[in-house]
Amino acid sequence: MKMGFRWYGEGNDTISLDDIRQIPGVETVVWSLHDKQAGQVWETDEIDAEIARITSISTEAAARGVTKTLDAEVVESVNVHESIKLGKTVLGLGRDEAIDNYITTIERLGRAGVKVVCYNFMPVFDWLRTDLWHPLPDGSTALFYEKAVVDQMSPEKLIADMEANSGGLTLPGWEPERLAGFGEVNAAYEGVTHEHMYANYRYFLDAMIPTCEAYDVKMGVHPDDPPFDLFGWPRVVSTKQDLATVLSLNSSPYNGLTLCLGSFSANPEQDAVDAVTTFMDRIHFSHVRNIKHFPNGDFTEVAHRAREGDVDTVGIMKAYAEAGYTGYIRPDHGRHLWDENTTRRxxxxxxxxxxxxxxxxLLGVWDTVRYQG
Structure with missing residues (x-):
């Protein structure tokens, strides 16, 4: 197992590579070219420059005695254009052209040494919360989902609220360039069913997976966040059965999962540990986090410790450790602690x-299982 840490890039993150190096156990920086929009080709020189930035040690750091290096083997995410999900031209780009661009990007990432690409197949919005800085009883803040607000809110109002509360940083899945075409995309999903989405998903996988096999890049789809339909748009990676269906669309082991246990567990009826054990051989990347459910359908994100919420993070890591999992794991959304809300933001x-x-x-659980006795 390789532990990773998501980083948004120099000048686009309040956390530095120096900060990440000092976290014991972290080997992999999970990265992306965050200025690239869905449907665009990633250029070779852009990829090479970002990987060099992540994997090298600056002269100044070396002078301080820094020797720890990080790899750049996981990309999160290469976004899928809406034309691929819809199976028709939208936002000025046709499905086949968008797929060709995606394949070119995968080929270039493989040549550069990337081993896993995370992506999602969610229509319109990648993820949704109603409060980005919700206060918790211990004084920290965290992401929060309030069901009644979503039930009464229009997508347009949600877009405005997310932009107003982002802290001045762009949010993946909520980029202004992407949301500028919301009206056209929303109209294009009229009448689109889950069956349509699965058919378009199969078309995408069948076109892309041969390139993944040729360049040794494993694809990991991220579960829907939250894992149920929103605003009438069909979501097809929400339940355990959905995950099995997606894997059956193309039997190649390169068609796999980024199993985000927090997203999956936002439906309190779903068993995260069971999902891990069921799909172990197709999990290329995993996000582990904890959430606490409320009876009215709300949920909040909490500390990773199992007893803080309703996700069995101990059971998850125990299952990975007992199986000798060799993929990639990262902690997912954390609370905002100490001075972060005011100084680091x-x-x-x-x-x-x-x-x-x-x-x-998470590593404590792993070590206890792997090295006991």
Missing amino acids: PRPGYGLYDRALGIQY
Whole structure:
């Protein structure tokens, strides 16, 4: 197993590579070219420059005695254009052209040494919360989902609220360039069913997976966040059965999962540990985090420690450790701790301290299982 840490890039993250190096156990920086929009080709020189930035040690750091290096083997995410999900031209780009661009990007990432690409197949919005800085009883803040607000809110109002509360940092899945075409995309989903989405998904996989096999890049789809339909748009990676269906669309082992246990567990009826054990051989990347459910359908994100919420993070890590899992794991959304809300002001959910604490907790479980006795 390789522990990773998501980083949004120099000048686009309040956390530095120096910060990440100092977290014990972290080997992999999970990265992306965050200025690239869905449907665009990633250029070779852009990829090479970002990987060099992540994997090298600056002259100044070397002079301080820094020797720890990080790899750049996981990309999160290469976004899928809406034309691929819809199976028709939208936002000025046709499905086949968008797929060709995606394949070119995968080929270039493989040539550069990337081993896993995370992506999602969610229509319109990648993820949704109603409060990005919700206060918790211990004084920290975290992402929060309030069901009644979503039930009464229009997508347009949600877009405005997310932009107003992002802390001045762009949020993946909520980029202004992407949302500028919301009206056209929303109209294009009229009448689209889950069956349509699965058919388009199969077309995409069948076109792309041969390139993944040729360049040794494993694809990991991220579960829907939250894992149920929103605003009438069909979501097809929400349940355990959905995950099995997606894997059956193309039997190649390169068609796999980024099993985000927090997203999956936002439906309180779903068993995270069971999902891990069921799909172990197709999990290429995993996000581990904790959430606490409320009877009215709300949920909040909490510390990674199992007893803080309703996700069995101990059971999850125990299952991975007992299986000798060799893929990649990262802590997912953490709380915003100590002075972060005022001085560091991180991207919502992606502060330094709670994710670093989470890593130590997750690795503690792993070490207990792997090295006991």
